Amino acid sequence: MDAILLQILNGLDKGGAYALIALGLTLIFGTLGVVNFAHGALFMLGAFCAVTVNKAITLSAKVRDESVTFFEAYKDVPYLEMWLGETGSLIINWSIPISLLVAIPVMLGIGLAMERGLIRHFYKRPHADQILVTFGLAIVLQEIIKAFYGANPIPQTAPDFFSGTVNLGALIGMDLTYPTWRLVYFIFSMGIIAAVFSFLQFTTFGMVVRAGMADRETVQLLGINITKRFSTVFGIAAVVSGLAGLMYTPILPPDYHMGMDFLVLSFVVVVVGGMGSLPGAVAAGFLLGILQSLASMTEVKEIFPGIDQIIIYLIAMIVLLVRPRGLMGRKGVMED
């Protein structure tokens, strides 16, 4: 029982990342009708916001390391530590939460620039054209990051405050310890999902966007500039995806290719959840994350060796056979 609960927890943090990317993908598809293959790159760019902020606040001076006597060795001492002492160390330690503040405007800007500069010109083009251009854009963004940061993963650490484990089973008399930062990630992803849904549900802007998603022409006939609002939605989707990537960096050291790895899985999540369905994307994200994690259990792999590598695609096949529109898909979406 402990083992199953542990795997479910493990699936929840992974599912959180899938759900956040899929949520952004579905928002863009639902509003703009664009299949955005560059969405994984936005996840990666968010992660590299954390890397950039960390690099900026750990700018260092080379100081002679007297403890090494064999040769002249130097160590990097961050300027912040030299100037501010322990406060400087604390700021460096909290670089990931600090980078959240930087990432929100940066990702919003990137999202808006991407939509206005490129994707807008492909709204009326076939889906194949959209896929090609966004896929190309993803490769360009990847290569830019590779040129600046190299090809190797750059480990990031969570603040010491969130290091170690939390014993979740203490209340129910079970031994169920789980890394604190992974729980933080799950709670964070739930918070972002709740914020996006609340924004769409309880604000006038959100109401217009939902109306536009349901019937774009009628909303335009009412004199509302829906295109402008949809651009903002693209920016919001970029922020959601970017923050998902940023907060994931202590779990998985970011590299230039990480977006592509998540993109494929997230597309499967969107398809399983149902094209254009926001609740479907979120539910499928968590469901597939948990199933992937459960499939890694020894007991399961003894019966089906290698099942952990294919479970997501297997579920997608079954769902599409039984419910061709996905779990919560609506009639008429992407069926023209």
Place this chain on the structure above:
Amino acid sequence: MTDKKTSVSRRSFLKGSLAAGAALSTPAFWIQGAYAGGHGFRNDPTNKATVTLGFNVPQTGPYADEGADELRAFKLAVKHLNGEGDGGMMQTMKPMNLKGNGILGKKVEFVTGDTQTKSDAARASAKRMIEKDGVIMFSGGSSSGVAVAVQALAQEMGTVFMAGLTHSNDTTGKDRRRYGFRHFFNAHMSGAALAPVLQAEYGDERQVYHLTADYNWGWSQESSIQEATAKQAKWNTVNAVRTPLGAGDFSQYITPVLNSGADTLVLNHYGKDMVNSLTQAVQFGLLDKQVNGKDFTVVVPLFSRLMAQGAGESIKGILGSTAWNWSLQDAGSQAFVKSFGQEYGFPPSQAAHTCYCQTLLYADAVERAGTFDPVQVIKALEDHEFSGMGNGDSIYRGADHQVFKNVLVVRGNQNPSSQFDLLEVVDIVDRDKVTYSPDLYAGELGPYKV
């Protein structure tokens, strides 16, 4: 006005084609003739002022840190061969036939390649070095999958391959090749060196869970440590799970360990994979647990300072084996560390050490053979005994092209005295204790002449 005939007759076209064909095939003809005729060998630098070596290392992928350090060591070795710098291990290596004037008086140049930690990319890169850059020898490593693949190419092409970091038993076991040589130790030697120390530290009859990189090195490491600890201390394998190379997030593989009944986790991972899996194992609180009345423990059979650097606090107290460590006090190690440290500002890794040694050993063999002819160089390397290179008296065993030398058992240093003092040497295991019969892993070296 006269009519100028501009059309080409059939006869002149055929003549022209024949002449063009002959001209185009001339270089290939001469090369082929010289090589296949038995009097020469591929990329013979005899009539040139320089000789080119190829350094094929992972510059990207999970072993990129090791690759970068290997490249530094190669460059330093070339510098020393050409008589620049302080000479490093050329002052301590015995026997010593190098004069600091290149190899056989020819200045050493080099080309580099990126294996990407992928066999196909590594083979393509090595092939380019041999065919296009004209290298007489190539070296590099950091993945046994890559080493085995390029070693086979070395045999096909008749070009010597001095393997860098490769730890699988296969490299000099079932996949051994006449044209491939390994200075680095292997999984069998790790198991033999580690088992007695593990028994002394953690006792008998432990329940072990293995997480293993899913390629030939991981399998080799897993079986070697299983056999050695079962024989030495009756350790029992509860489960052995294969993980994809470069998985990044190992959490889904670590969580099942918590409820498996195992009290020991052996991480048969290397490079960034090991950094990630060990860090995540510690994050999941494995080291704080008690199972079967014993403190839970983690073992990393193959260790390096670079990995210790990446894993930070997580590595402290963890036992493993390593080929060499910069803190060794013998003259050879100190000369190399001083030279490398002055050049780059930090000490070399075990990957750098093996690559540096391999370059000098090859160059020395050429000097002893008096020719670059690979057949003669191979014969000069086989059963060659040497010392002064950091691991005591060593031998390049002719039967499988494996170097036998002392092996280190190390522990993640709990009280480092400097930023580089990350590994504490627990034991220096004598070469005799890790030597095994060449027949233990059946394989054929293949012919000298290809």
